[in-house]
Amino acid sequence: MIDRKELRVNAAAMEQALSKRGEKAVNASSAWGVALSLDEKQRLLKTEAESLQAERNRVSKIIGQKKATGEDASAELHSMGDVGKRAKVLDAEAKEAEAAFAMTLLEIPNIPHASVPEGKDENDNEEIRVWGNPRHDEVPAHWDIGESLGIIDFDAGTKLAGSRFSVLRGAGARLERALIQFMLDKHADVNGYDEVWVPAIANRKTMTGTGQLPKFEEDLYALTGEDAFLIPTAEVPVTNLYQDMILDASQLPIKHCAYTACFRREAGSAGRDTRGIIRQHQFDKVELVQLVQPENALTALDELLSHAVSILESLNLPYRLVNLCAGDLGFSAEKTFDLEVWLPSQNTYREISSCSSFGQFQGRRAGIRVRDDQGKPQAVATINGSGLAVGRTMVAILENYWQKDGSVKIPEALQSYMGGMTAITPKVTA
């Protein structure tokens, strides 16, 4: 959520910065476009309502005093007439206007940071570096590797739940678990994160705190009979751990890592990545979350990014680092780096981690604050990123570690997590 005071005091500069996301972010029908007038209206009504309330309170106080001393208060009582009623009506109007304004505010995307490159879509993203030695020989797609090794069962997933679900078997299931464990250990023991385990269901308020709601409800799985949803990322519960709290400066930075399953309806991606496990309705992810002082946001983003990178490098997976342009930036992010892993079967890099700074955007929405030097509360900055998406990491391992004999080597760093296994080989059918 953008700062409502900024909106009023600095509208022109804000609009300029916001327009980096594209004209549609600031045109007349955009949330931004209507916010200014709604704010004006809201404040006007509020001022009016408050002055009537003040009058009501003043006279009521006198009545109370007179009654206490046994004086006659009928003049005051009479003069009040329907003031109380009118005050309530005005207050209701003011509240309605405030709610409309607040709702609009919630639909305005974050303002891109000045360091975010200009651009319309993913084609304008800025490649920062590439790492590793991508292989360019013929490699089967991970779904073929997975099926021939008998470790990914797509039919079973479809039967049980529908399209975009799968079942992992044997070494595949073990590899999923090994990856989770490996990533968590690294982040908790080496990178300095406090591990947390959180619910996979979040209520509406929590979903609003991190920005999934109100705008993206159709991307979420909603529970029947409850105002709650399956989480699309651990970012939601982990960040909201501090919802409506005023933190002491000495508590920062707060760094958490968490493993959760993630659930996404993929409403807007029909037809994309329909084969394989790149885009599933349910997937595992180890997430990194930091809460920091606003002035430290970008430094923290660099640090968190290096932690995600450390997983890729210790698995020796070739990747490239991309700085997202303004047009490709997510709703809540002020700046995002994507890590893309090399997939030889597709001869391209595919996103495996997205590391973002949200500035104070989520802090304002979720009511997470920290006291500044003067002791005044201000919204914290939040940073998060995947470290990493587990399913996609498995895809990358299957393809990058695939051997001509059809087997897949286990990366050295994972072998101890796989009970000493050094390769997954096709099952010998009797």
Added chain:
RNA sequence: GGAGAGAUGGCUGAGUGGCUGAAAGCGCACCCCUGCUAAGGGUGUAUAGGUUUAACCCUAUCGAGGGUUCGAAUCCCUCUCUCUCCGCCA
């Protein structure tokens, strides 16, 4: 699932219609006192919004939402959550 009790500031905890944004204690901050320490004394200590150069001031908030009333932390209704007992259960 059944029965009952409860939700007040950073914490504990008073408060059943009026001067209570809220007693008291604890904690915290600053000051005083005191060879040091300990003990003691004093002052201050919620959040958001509006107005303002600032102070003052005004409004809202005692789990959430609605209602009664000139006036609600206090009365009524609905919801959420917590606790206790019983039942069930991985």
